[in-house]
Amino acid sequence: HVGCDRILGSDVREDRCRICGGDGSSCEAIEGLFNDSLPEGGYEEVVRIPKGSVFIHIQELNVSLNFLVLKSKGDQFFINGKLTIDTPRRFDIAGTTFHYRRPTDQPETLEALGPTNMTIIVMVLVREENPGIHYRFNPPVSRNLLSGYAWHYTSWSRCSVLCAGGGQTQQVVCKKQTDHTVVYNHFCDKRSKPKDKKRACNSEPCSPSWWSGEWSECSRSCNGGLRTREVLCKRKISPTEEKVQDDGACTPQRPPLTEPCSNHTCPPEWLALDWSECNPSCGPGFRHRVLLCKRGESGDTLPESQCPKHGRPTTRVRCNLQRCPPPMALGRGKAGGLAGTNMGSAMY
Template identity: 30%
Template sequence: MECCRRATPGTLLLFLAFLLLSSRTARSEEDRDGLWDAWGPWSECSRTCGGGASYSLRRCLSSKSCEGRNIRYRTCSNVDCPPEAGDFRAQQCSAHNDVKHHGQFYEWLPVSNDPDNPCSLKCQAKGTTLVVELAPKVLDGTRCYTESLDMCISGLCQIVGCDHQLGSTVKEDNCGVCNGDGSTCRLVRGQYKSQLSATKLDDTVVAIPYGSRHIRLVLKGPDHLYLETKTLQGAKGENSLSSTGNFLVDNSSVDFQKFPDKEILRMAGPLTADFIVKIRNSGSADSTVQFIFYQPIIHRWRETDFFPCSATCGGGYQLTSAECYDLRSNRVVADQYCHYYPENIKPKPKLQECNLDPCPARWEATPWTACSSSCGGGIQSRAVSCVEEDIQGHVTSVEEWKCMYTPKMPIAQPCNIFDCPKWLAQEWSPVTVPSFFVH
């Protein structure tokens, strides 16, 4: 019986060709990797805060061109800047304030969120409609858009995840939670229409609470927006928003654009105070304000830790509960506050067994017997035995050596050691003779 077949000439040729091709491919990959020098050290970060970029270079060792990149980037300084630092793009625009443009000095304000080229430095001359591209690209680490972590690197917008990694797909939800599901805030949108009045100077459009994000308001008409604020400490403030620009209002960045027929207000948030948006009536015509923002759910249910176990050994139970927590004051409040939000679902109590290890053997005693004497000292006794209890609560007697680590309770003790009562005879009293016997 034939156990194996002889390979045909065609099969051998195919096999040899496969080996040759594999060898060449392996060598070409090795040669390609060997054409590059090792990566160099990382450069200093382009920013000290707010998210910047750092780069590393490598050199081609071949006289021919090398395949691949000679530069790589990573994010750095991924900590929030202090509020007084201002907007990074605005800083780059203001750096041109002392440079003449067409023979004239201007105060330059940033133009953000350019859909066509977000990484060019476009600025607007304050108080005018003049918009100029002052540089073909912004500095590395500048945000492509005001409400995104994506950053400009070498003039190109690079995707940045909320884990601060380039190219990462991990994103913040609208509530600002990295890789969140959007359950910690609620979308608020609406429209307000002003009413002409000869006596009323202003109207309240909407109150936007502390911690809100992605705020956008558009006013169409002759009226004007202004802001009132109140911090958690009770401090109040006002801002009239008289000109286009980026402002810091109670440590919250406000981007305001003023046009002849409309006004646009944006705040990325999270807000560091309660904001009340109002409009000043011009009295000439009605105005409408459309608004949208994400409001945090300030009161949320919080599951407690497990309560102490019902038994120290031998098996017990413990439960969790839920408490209503105020995220602003960091304290527990009445449950009714959490019922205001239909998104809040109170977690059900959890039950688990605990302390399942068998209890150690112990001495167990019967009640004391009656005293052998009612007074004058007697003896009472009891039986003491070594027992074990299982997790079902069944108690059984075991050998006394299992209780050797705890002292044995006494099996007898004196009782009624007080003296017994007895009769005591005293001396006779003198005889008293009645008076009618004396003559």
């Protein structure tokens, strides 16, 4: 097992204030029920969650037409503001992530681990009678300006990785001397603040694991093809070093090297045969070709009506090989033969 310090075999856990190895004294638990009768059609404040709060949970007691709203003290809306209803999802707000859930058959909820980096105001957009809103969160304890303060090292942070070499830090915080609760740094003398500590952790190599490369292009565009990828058994030795291992060193079974793709049927398409010779052989003429409607890569011939009309190639183009020679008059030449014996082929 791994503790909150991310060290194997460690039993260190977070306290209620989300401090690893803390004693829970740096925050207090706030819980309440907002069940005021409210006028419909506007926003009404429910509760203010102070900066630094953790383990935030807001929930309507019953399903209603009302909507939970989050905004800042400066009137910046984060969820369901300006009479616009947001889709339930995760929202990155105030340095933490709020999970907004609104099932059709369960009450609406807002949850976040914290800590928040600003004060958050919880409101409700009222559309009908308020069924009641339950809230709980753990804010930092109140500051006591009359007590003495001093710098203290926190517990070691979680290790940055589980194997192959990571790092941990031990930060310096300002604590109230009377009860050792963490307070804002300006209560302590900045000139005497020590430096944070760092150390290596989890330096043992990682267990071998499968590494998969990117899939190749599909071998066919339709009618079923295959795509391939590279799969290797690797072991991370350090933050900058990896070694390829024999496949038997990795578990479970190796991921597939190939997978089917483009399983849809090829659409019919036009196939144009070769152009004919220019006819006639001189002067303005035309070349022709035959079009066939084929079923994609299978090669089956289909009726022309099944191929797209807008993409039909042309079957006739103009051509002009050479200018035809002028006609020659028939008569006897000096050799006694017929003049213009080549006229027939020239005019063809």
